[in-house]
Amino acid sequence: MAPSTNSDDSTAPYGGPAPTSRSGRTRIHHLAQAKERGEHFAMLTAYDQYTASIFDEAGIEVLLVGDSAANNVFGHATSLPVTVDELLPLVRAVATSAPHALVVADFPFGSYEQSPAQAVATGVRFLKEGLAHAVKLEGGAYYADTVRAMVQAGIPVMAHIGFTPQSEHALGGYRVQGRGDDAARLIEDATALEAAGAFCVLMEMVPASTAAAVDAAVDVPTIGIGAGSATTGQVLVWQDMAGLRGGEGVKVAKFVKQYADLRTSLLDAARAYGQDVRSGQFPGPEHSF
Numbered sequence: 001m002a003p004s005t006n007s008d009d010s011t012a013p014y015g016g017p018a019p020t021s022r023s024g025r026t027r028i029h030h031l032a033q034a035k036e037r038g039e040h041f042a043m044l045t046a047y048d049q050y051t052a053s054i055f056d057e058a059g060i061e062v063l064l065v066g067d068s069a070a071n072n073v074f075g076h077a078t079s080l081p082v083t084v085d086e087l088l089p090l091v092r093a094v095a096t097s098a099p100h101a102l103v104v105a106d107f108p109f110g111s112y113e114q115s116p117a118q119a120v121a122t123g124v125r126f127l128k129e130g131l132a133h134a135v136k137l138e139g140g141a142y143y144a145d146t147v148r149a150m151v152q153a154g155i156p157v158m159a160h161i162g163f164t165p166q167s168e169h170a171l172g173g174y175r176v177q178g179r180g181d182d183a184a185r186l187i188e189d190a191t192a193l194e195a196a197g198a199f200c201v202l203m204e205m206v207p208a209s210t211a212a213a214v215d216a217a218v219d220v221p222t223i224g225i226g227a228g229s230a231t232t233g234q235v236l237v238w239q240d241m242a243g244l245r246g247g248e249g250v251k252v253a254k255f256v257k258q259y260a261d262l263r264t265s266l267l268d269a270a271r272a273y274g275q276d277v278r279s280g281q282f283p284g285p286e287h288s289f
């Protein structure tokens with residue numbers, strides 16, 4: 001999707017920032033237009049101000065403050081422990097630092113499953129306190145009523161189906177979903193969530209042929225991670241995309257393409273700094289007052 005298609009023709013009818021300060025924001029209808037035109041868009045996770053502003057400047061259309069912050073910010077082994085209160089400041093930092101991207105806040109485990117009312121309350125917090133533009137939740141057709149209630153409350157919802165990391169214990173680990181006959185289940189999930197008002201369907205770890213069938217079954221745009229190339233959008237966790245995560249014993253998923261080696265760059269920089277300090281090379285006269 002070319003960044004030039006992101007023009008925002010809305011005005012601020014009740015005051016507030018001048019319309020020009022919001023021009024160029026990606027909106028959910030731009031993602032729908034991308035699918036209609038056969039274009040693609042990119043989504044990356046972001047959890048802080050610098051990555052948000054860099055990815056925004058790079059023209060990444062959608063930033064996801066994922067519950068993967070549990071693994072990639074807070075150091076947990078799974079995404080389950082992170083809470084709404086922990087994610088909210090990260091969402092706000094990203095939304096404040098990205099003038100163009102659509103910012104999506106991820107519902108953490110335990111923040112929406114009990115009832116549509118619980119989901120609406122969580123969504124309101126992410127849009128009101130976190131300044132997100134949309135939210136994402138994991139789960140299939142079972143959550144159609146939940147999505148409907150949120151959309152009625154004015155909360156745009158991205159649905160996440162296929163492998164849903166919050167259910168990793170129920171699913172028996174990180175396993176590809178929607179193989180063979182199971183493809184029909186994913187198509188049912190996607191069509192039910194679309195009918196409930198989801199503006200987009202994200203699929204994780206799904207065979208490319210299944211993802212293509214899901215994409216063909218819905219009018220809304222789809223996003224893939226480990227779901228082949230037929231989806232309208234693609235998403236990666238930024239630390240995977242930029243090679244920050246790695247080192248001994250760390251396995252990178254098959255669906256990841258690394259576009260940089262930030263881990264090596266940071267390791268080299270930190271080692272050089274440590275050596276300079278120990279040898280008295282830093283600070284030099286040029287760094288002193």
Ligand code: KIV
Nearest residue numbers: 045066067068106235
């Ligand atoms: O939390 C996350 O990073 C995600 C992506 C893997 C889609 O949900």
